[in-house]
Amino acid sequence: MDTQHLSTFVAIAESGSFSVAAARLHLTQPAISKRIALLEQQLDKKLFDRYGKQTQLTPAGRALLPHAREILQAVTDAGRALADLDGEVSGPLSIATSHHIGLHRLPSVLSEFSRAFPKVHLDLHFLDSEKALTAVAQGEFELGVITLGGQTSGQITQRPIWRDTLEFVCAKTHPLTQQEPLQLSDLCDYQAIAPDSNTHTTRLIQRLFEGNELTLNISMVTNHLDTIKMMVSIGLGWGVLPRSMIDAQLTTLNLQLPPLTRELGVVFDNRRSQSNAAQKFLAVLQSSTQAG
Structure with a gap:
C-alpha cells in the first residue's frame, strides 16, 4: 500500500473531514478524494461513509486504521533511525x-x-x-x-x-477561613472546583473523601489549574492546587492531613x-x- 494513500486515510479518519485533511496535507480536495478512491480500489473495500458534510469510517475503515498508523509509524521510525546513524x-x-x-x-x-x-x-x-x-x-x-x-x-x-505537593485552598474571604479547627467534613458544606473526575488529581481527592466516608461536592469542572486558581481566588469555591501555584490571592486551609502528592x-x-x-x-x- 502506498504510504501517501495511508497518510491521507489517517488524516481523514482523525479529522472526520476530507476538506480538513486536504488543508492539513496541503492538497486539493479532488487530490484527496482520488487517493482514497485508489486505496479503496486496491483493498476492494469502502473505507468511508459520507452523510452530507459528515464523514465516518466504515467497519473496514475502522479495521484498517490501527494498522495504517502502525505502518506509517514504522516508516517514520526507519527514516529516523537511518538519519540518527x-x-x-x-x-x-x-x-x-x-x-x-x-x-x-x-x-x-x-x-x-x-x-x-x-x-x-x-x-x-x-x-x-x-x-x-x-x-x-x-x-x-x-x-x-x-x-x-x-x-x-x-x-x-x-x-x-x-513531585507536586497539593494544598486545599480558598479565597481570603471564603467562610472556611473563619472555621477553626477545620475538618475535612467541613469542606462538604461548600462547593469545590476541580478537574474532571477521570483525571488522576481529582481521583486522589475523591479517594481521600471516600476513605473518610465523605461526599465530595464538585460544582464546577475545568482541567486547567490556572482557571481553577482564578475561580477559587474570587470566591466561587474551594479547590486543590499545587503548592507552587499558591500566592497572596489564596489562603491555604489547615486540615492537619497527611501530605497529598502527585508525580x-x-x-x-x-x-x-x-x-x-x-x-x-x-x-x-x-x-x-x-x-x-
Whole structure:
C-alpha cells in the first residue's frame, strides 16, 4: 500500500473531514478524494461513509486504521533511525504535555534544549494528561510530559521527574477561613472546583473523601489549574492546587492531613527506538530538574 494513500486515510479518519485533511496535507480536495478512491480500489473495500458534510469510517475503515498508523509509524521510525546513524541531533520531536506542566515546569527545559539543539523541530501539543498518555501509546507522539498515575500497559515506560505537593485552598474571604479547627467534613458544606473526575488529581481527592466516608461536592469542572486558581481566588469555591501555584490571592486551609502528592514525569513507548532528539531531551529534562 502506498504510504501517501495511508497518510491521507489517517488524516481523514482523525479529522472526520476530507476538506480538513486536504488543508492539513496541503492538497486539493479532488487530490484527496482520488487517493482514497485508489486505496479503496486496491483493498476492494469502502473505507468511508459520507452523510452530507459528515464523514465516518466504515467497519473496514475502522479495521484498517490501527494498522495504517502502525505502518506509517514504522516508516517514520526507519527514516529516523537511518538519519540518527551519523549522531546528528535534528529532525522533528513530537511531545504531548498538559497545560500546567507546559506553563509551569517545561519553559526552562524547552529553552535550554532549543538553544543546545537548534536543528530539532519541537512539535509541542497541549492535552490533558490522560489523553496525552493514550496518544503516546498509539504512536502519535514520541514523548509525553504529564501527570503520572494513569493506567498503562507494559509497553509504556513512566519516569518520574517532579513531585507536586497539593494544598486545599480558598479565597481570603471564603467562610472556611473563619472555621477553626477545620475538618475535612467541613469542606462538604461548600462547593469545590476541580478537574474532571477521570483525571488522576481529582481521583486522589475523591479517594481521600471516600476513605473518610465523605461526599465530595464538585460544582464546577475545568482541567486547567490556572482557571481553577482564578475561580477559587474570587470566591466561587474551594479547590486543590499545587503548592507552587499558591500566592497572596489564596489562603491555604489547615486540615492537619497527611501530605497529598502527585508525580509528574515523562512517558514513552518502550517498543520504539528513541530518536537522538528524544534521548537528548530526556537528558536535558533530567539535568535541569537536578539543577533546580
